[in-house]
Amino acid sequence: MKQRLSILGSTGSIGVQTLDIVRENPDMFEITSLTARSNWQLLARQAIEFDAACVVITDTTKYDALKGALASYPIKVFTGEESLRQIVCSQEVDVVVNALVGYAGLVPTVAAIKAGKKIALANKETLVVGGDLVMRLASQRHVPVLPIDSEHSAIFQCLAGEHSPVRRLIITCSGGALRDMPAEELPAVTPERALQHPQWRMGAKITIDSATLVNKGFEVIEAHWLFGVEPDRISVLIHPQSIVHSMVEFDDGAIKAQLGTPDMHMPISYALMFPHRASRPKEAFDFMQHPELTFSAVDRKKYPALDIAYDCLRRGGTAACTMNGANEVAVAAFLDGRCRFTDITSAIEYALQKAGFTAAPSLEDYAAANTESRALAAEYLRL
Numbered sequence: 001m002k003q004r005l006s007i008l009g010s011t012g013s014i015g016v017q018t019l020d021i022v023r024e025n026p027d028m029f030e031i032t033s034l035t036a037r038s039n040w041q042l043l044a045r046q047a048i049e050f051d052a053a054c055v056v057i058t059d060t061t062k063y064d065a066l067k068g069a070l071a072s073y074p075i076k077v078f079t080g081e082e083s084l085r086q087i088v089c090s091q092e093v094d095v096v097v098n099a100l101v102g103y104a105g106l107v108p109t110v111a112a113i114k115a116g117k118k119i120a121l122a123n124k125e126t127l128v129v130g131g132d133l134v135m136r137l138a139s140q141r142h143v144p145v146l147p148i149d150s151e152h153s154a155i156f157q158c159l160a161g162e163h164s165p166v167r168r169l170i171i172t173c174s175g176g177a178l179r180d181m182p183a184e185e186l187p188a189v190t191p192e193r194a195l196q197h198p199q200w201r202m203g204a205k206i207t208i209d210s211a212t213l214v215n216k217g218f219e220v221i222e223a224h225w226l227f228g229v230e231p232d233r234i235s236v237l238i239h240p241q242s243i244v245h246s247m248v249e250f251d252d253g254a255i256k257a258q259l260g261t262p263d264m265h266m267p268i269s270y271a272l273m274f275p276h277r278a279s280r281p282k283e284a285f286d287f288m289q290h291p292e293l294t295f296s297a298v299d300r301k302k303y304p305a306l307d308i309a310y311d312c313l314r315r316g317g318t319a320a321c322t323m324n325g326a327n328e329v330a331v332a333a334f335l336d337g338r339c340r341f342t343d344i345t346s347a348i349e350y351a352l353q354k355a356g357f358t359a360a361p362s363l364e365d366y367a368a369a370n371t372e373s374r375a376l377a378a379e380y381l382r383l
């Protein structure tokens, strides 16, 4: 039986690479639904190529253009964010690939879990914002949440077949686009410069998050919720080559690592095919091309966002949701040329100082905390 996929955010970096895996494995997968925010042209091409049953464009102003482009095909076209929630619950869907960016990923993930769908999760913000609620729900409904994020896929692979306690998770970190830049130069960094990631080609938001290390902080939070490991037993190590994707240390002192070329097709295919692996004959790692694998500590003064994320994880409740909301607003402002690079972390700190706190949040409480933190970041940045 083919797995029937709903890919949320199919026009983005992860979405496009997920469709590469589907294209390579036509006997294993078929596409039920695809979604985008505004890129209706690519969405239309994807829907036609993969014979999707339906598509969603969340930006309602693009609905007519998309509907026109698909007029001669039997593909249903929907618009608005509410449609995301509806399509993931369809009986024609087995697996939801969540490749949306930001807070927008939370509600569709929760809806998909409630509908009993397997989740292949790229949208880490789902777990940063609402990891407690999401993982509790997934466990109640016996729904697997399989990580696509490369570090978490690596940890997941290292844990396969293990029954003994974990001593430590070691998350590797490329250091982002500004790794070798002195801290004094960070305030003057342009968006163009911060978008030049040394190893990975990704969407703009996560590339900026990698440069501030907000992304690594989010990955610590994500690892906590996925694997149930306490913050003190999750460490971060700079590894500029991005070959060791992450590691697990066990109680006997053994450390398992997962290595490979930095290529998201691997973790995406693992999430889709687990417990099997894809056949990708062209993917052959050459150690002679990578004679040096180096490791160093994170400069925590230069990158305060990492410790802020640890603090949010320890506080629990809505703290990480507040961090995420402020970050989304500040990253968008930075990309727009409306604030400095270093204002991103300052806006997060400001929002965390001023925001309310709910210890055991519902989905509505997360929505309220998100709205509040976005407003606080906008206030701080004078947007």
Ligand code: NDP
Pocket: 008, 009, 010, 011, 012, 013, 014, 015, 035, 036, 037, 038, 039, 040, 058, 098, 099, 100, 101, 102, 104, 122, 123, 124, 125, 148, 149, 150, 200, 201, 202, 203, 204, 205, 206, 264
């Ligand atoms: P992109 O920005 O490349 O793509 C995001 C996708 O979601 C696009 O299809 C976009 O549509 C759609 N989208 C964006 N905002 C909204 C919204 N508010 N409502 C509905 N749809 C929306 O992101 P990435 O693929 O880089 O990242 C996706 C997720 O995966 C993020 O959470 C990121 O942190 C995570 N991730 C990404 C990695 C990577 O290599 N890219 C690696 C590890 C994790 P449109 O194209 O129309 O704008």
Ligand code: MG
Pocket: 149, 150, 151, 219
């Ligand atoms: Mg990652």
